[in-house]
Amino acid sequence: xxxxxxxxxxxxxxxxxxxxxxxxxxxxxxxxxxxxxxxxxxxxxxxxxxxxxxxxxxxxxxxxxxxxxxxxxxxxxxxxxxxxxxxxxxxxxxxxxxxxxxxxxxxxxxxxxxxxxxxxxxxxxxxxxxxxxxxxxxxxxxxxxxxxxxxxxxxxxxxxxxxxxxxxxxxxxxxxxxxxxxxxxxxxxxxxxxxxx
Numbered sequence: 001x002x003x004x005x006x007x008x009x010x011x012x013x014x015x016x017x018x019x020x021x022x023x024x025x026x027x028x029x030x031x032x033x034x035x036x037x038x039x040x041x042x043x044x045x046x047x048x049x050x051x052x053x054x055x056x057x058x059x060x061x062x063x064x065x066x067x068x069x070x071x072x073x074x075x076x077x078x079x080x081x082x083x084x085x086x087x088x089x090x091x092x093x094x095x096x097x098x099x100x101x102x103x104x105x106x107x108x109x110x111x112x113x114x115x116x117x118x119x120x121x122x123x124x125x126x127x128x129x130x131x132x133x134x135x136x137x138x139x140x141x142x143x144x145x146x147x148x149x150x151x152x153x154x155x156x157x158x159x160x161x162x163x164x165x166x167x168x169x170x171x172x173x174x175x176x177x178x179x180x181x182x183x184x185x186x187x188x189x190x191x192x193x194x195x196x197x
Contacts, residue, residue, distance in 0.1 A: 037133050038078050045074045046091040047102040048122045055115040074149050116164045123157040124175035151192035154184045161185040
């Protein structure tokens, strides 16, 4: 009798765990919206990288070359989140829909001053994208990545702004609030960890 009781109890516990809603059992799986948003982030980070590499070739300003390398780190962070779900994204494929945007940014950089202003615009847009992905996901891995990439992106905004100011030129925020923008550019470079900077 005791053996039958133990068997029934075990069966009941297993059955209850299998009866959990799929949303509970698959809480770590990314939904379609998260996959799409992350794929778009990869494409936009790739645009930034390509634009900065182009500006580096034109103006030989190491700032563009160094931040282009950091953009690859951001791409890899987002790709790794998708890879954990067995989703493979080629950043070159992710950028095809926004090829016109990349060309527009490159054409805006007609001189080094214009290139720095374009870089500031790109970093502002990247911050908006990061805010969106963090706001629309409750997944800890996504939110942690967004926090780290945000830290690195703020640093990029800060150093591009300082480089422009050193040339006695100005830039007014366009895509993030004036308060957020001023807090970033009047602050300092933050240590984000090697993974994000």
